[in-house]
Amino acid sequence: MIKVDNITKSFGADEVLKGISATFEKGKTNLIIGRSGSGKTVILKCMIGLFTTNSGEIFFEDQAISKMDIGAQRTLREDIGMLFQGGALFDSMNIEDNVMFPLRMFSNDKRPEMLKRVNEVLKRVDLENVNHKFPSEISGGMKKRVSIARAIVNNPKYLFCDEPNSGLDPKTATVIDQLIQDITKENNITTIVVTHDMNSVMEIGEKIVFLKNGTLVWQGSNQEIFKTDNKDVTDFVYSSDLFKKIRNIQIKEH
Amino acid sequence: MKKLIKYISDIGSYFLMLGKVFKSHTKSSVMKELIMKEIDDLIINSLGIVAFISFFVGGVISIQTALNLENPLIPKSLIGFATRQSIILEFAPTFMSIIMAGKVGSFITSSIGSMRVTEQIDALEVMGINSLNYLVFPKIIAMLFYPFIIAIAMFLGIFGGFLAGVYGGFTTAADFTQGLQDTFYPFHLVYAFIKTFFFGMILATVPSWQGYYMKGGALEVGKASTNSFVWTSIIIILTNYIITQLLLS
Numbered sequence: 001m002i003k004v005d006n007i008t009k010s011f012g013a014d015e016v017l018k019g020i021s022a023t024f025e026k027g028k029t030n031l032i033i034g035r036s037g038s039g040k041t042v043i044l045k046c047m048i049g050l051f052t053t054n055s056g057e058i059f060f061e062d063q064a065i066s067k068m069d070i071g072a073q074r075t076l077r078e079d080i081g082m083l084f085q086g087g088a089l090f091d092s093m094n095i096e097d098n099v100m101f102p103l104r105m106f107s108n109d110k111r112p113e114m115l116k117r118v119n120e121v122l123k124r125v126d127l128e129n130v131n132h133k134f135p136s137e138i139s140g141g142m143k144k145r146v147s148i149a150r151a152i153v154n155n156p157k158y159l160f161c162d163e164p165n166s167g168l169d170p171k172t173a174t175v176i177d178q179l180i181q182d183i184t185k186e187n188n189i190t191t192i193v194v195t196h197d198m199n200s201v202m203e204i205g206e207k208i209v210f211l212k213n214g215t216l217v218w219q220g221s222n223q224e225i226f227k228t229d230n231k232d233v234t235d236f237v238y239s240s241d242l243f244k245k246i247r248n249i250q251i252k253e254h
Numbered sequence: 255m256k257k258l259i260k261y262i263s264d265i266g267s268y269f270l271m272l273g274k275v276f277k278s279h280t281k282s283s284v285m286k287e288l289i290m291k292e293i294d295d296l297i298i299n300s301l302g303i304v305a306f307i308s309f310f311v312g313g314v315i316s317i318q319t320a321l322n323l324e325n326p327l328i329p330k331s332l333i334g335f336a337t338r339q340s341i342i343l344e345f346a347p348t349f350m351s352i353i354m355a356g357k358v359g360s361f362i363t364s365s366i367g368s369m370r371v372t373e374q375i376d377a378l379e380v381m382g383i384n385s386l387n388y389l390v391f392p393k394i395i396a397m398l399f400y401p402f403i404i405a406i407a408m409f410l411g412i413f414g415g416f417l418a419g420v421y422g423g424f425t426t427a428a429d430f431t432q433g434l435q436d437t438f439y440p441f442h443l444v445y446a447f448i449k450t451f452f453f454g455m456i457l458a459t460v461p462s463w464q465g466y467y468m469k470g471g472a473l474e475v476g477k478a479s480t481n482s483f484v485w486t487s488i489i490i491i492l493t494n495y496i497i498t499q500l501l502l503s
């Protein structure tokens with residue numbers, strides 16, 4: 001469980017997060033949605049400690065980050081897996097070494113054991129026989145999957161994903177969503193996914209937080225999101241023609 | 255005024271960076287590998303160009319000196335002497351380092367810079383790794399071997415001078431070697447290697463700073479590498495002046 005309590009974040013005079021409070025639950029895929037520029041990436045980076053907030057508090061379980069010492073923060077980070085918007089694979093290393101990297105840094109296992117774990121997670125994300133390729137030699141969807149593999153190789157308790165399926169075809173996007181959902185359930189971890197993809201909302205949106213210009217304007221589940229009258233949410237949900245058509249059909253039928 | 259403040263805060267952030275480089279170390283088994291890789295990239299991969307340039311510039315220095323010696327009263331051994339002095343004191347340590355600012359410096363800036371823009375540095379930080387230690391420390395250790403490169407430059411420069419002087423018919427082998435041995439102060443070598451050590455540290459850290467703190471995308475990586483070359487050269491030249499003033503006057 002992760003809780004943010006009234007956090008704000010500014011870059012110079014530009015206030016990007018304007019006091020957000022929300023709870024992200026364990027064993028669920030929590031989504032943060034909103035238009036481009038609404039502050040989704042920034043709030044994620046605040047939670048994982050890449051940005052420091054200007055005010056407010058972030059709790060992992062019951063522990064406030066600001067009250068942890070450096071050692072505790074480092075231990076916490078070993079429990080965090082992060083999938084960056086651009087993948088952020090190390091392009092000087094091949095796939096196997098990328099995925100093995102967190103193990104080499106934080107475990108005392110011998111190489112054969114690490115390799116076994118690497119192959120296990122690569123298999124989990126449906127990637128085999130790419131161990132010795134480099135990130136520049138695989139497709140975008142494969143990169144995302146390698147990033148997921150790297151993020152989960154250490155069995156994190158918290159998984160953060162920034163737009164895991166942007167730039168992917170709808171089929172692959174669904175596969176990635178499902179993968180994140182399954183991993184969350186299997187390991188009973190707290191997962192937070194940033195997205196503006198309505199398909200993901202429908203597929204895996206158990207708990208949704210909607211941001212607009214740095215404020216939280218709505219939260220609920222994917223069941224509720226289609227029923228709300230909140231104007232910002234409906235604008236967002238029905239911004240795609242497809243959903244508008246579906247809604248019109250539904251209205252006619254009733 | 256605004257620019258001045260920026261320079262001062264840049265200098266501050268450079269020294270803060272150096273402080274962080276030596277804090278919370280990366281696991282030693284991983285660090286060992288990183289150091290070996292940097293020695294390969296920064297030192298071994300520079301040997302070819304260093305050898306090529308020193309050999310031919312040494313030859314040119316020797317020929318130039320010979321051509322400017324018209325007065326018959328000046329002994330021919332001066333060619334060897336002048337070649338030795340200019341190569342040991344300035345050409346090998348200082349000008350080689352400027353060339354290295356172009357080669358090693360822009361390599362460091364662009365490799366760290368591209369890791370910055372593609373969030374690879376953020377990825378390291380999220381894992382709880384001190385990215386400055388991970389990226390910069392091995393470069394500093396590798397550059398401890400930099401004096402070795404410069405020693406090779408000195409040797410090949412003088413050797414090139416010898417070949418050009420003797421086989422170009424400007425002087426004899428005996429005259430040239432006699433010149434090489436004339437009034438030799440060992441302290442000049444000490445001075446040259448002290449400089450070299452500092453230049454090596456500058457080459458490892460200034461371009462790292464440029465890459466690590468850059469903002470933007472791929473285009474800015476290119477700009478940062480150019481900037482890195484300019485600033486590294488300027489700092490090397492200024493350091494050269496200061497060290498010379500302190501040690502030789």
Ligand SMILES: Nc1ncnc2c1ncn2[C@@H]1O[C@H](COP(=O)(O)OP(=O)(O)OP(=O)(O)O)[C@@H](O)[C@H]1O
Nearest residue numbers: 011014016034035036037038039040041042043196
């Ligand atoms: N490092 C930064 N420095 C200054 N401003 C920033 C920085 N990062 C983000 N911002 C600003 O914060 C705002 C929110 O950005 P953010 O990246 O969180 O958007 P987003 O919701 O993730 O959008 P997208 O869906 O396009 O990824 C933007 O106006 C952006 O300009």
Ligand SMILES: [Mg+2]
Nearest residue numbers: 040041085162
């Ligand atoms: Mg974003």
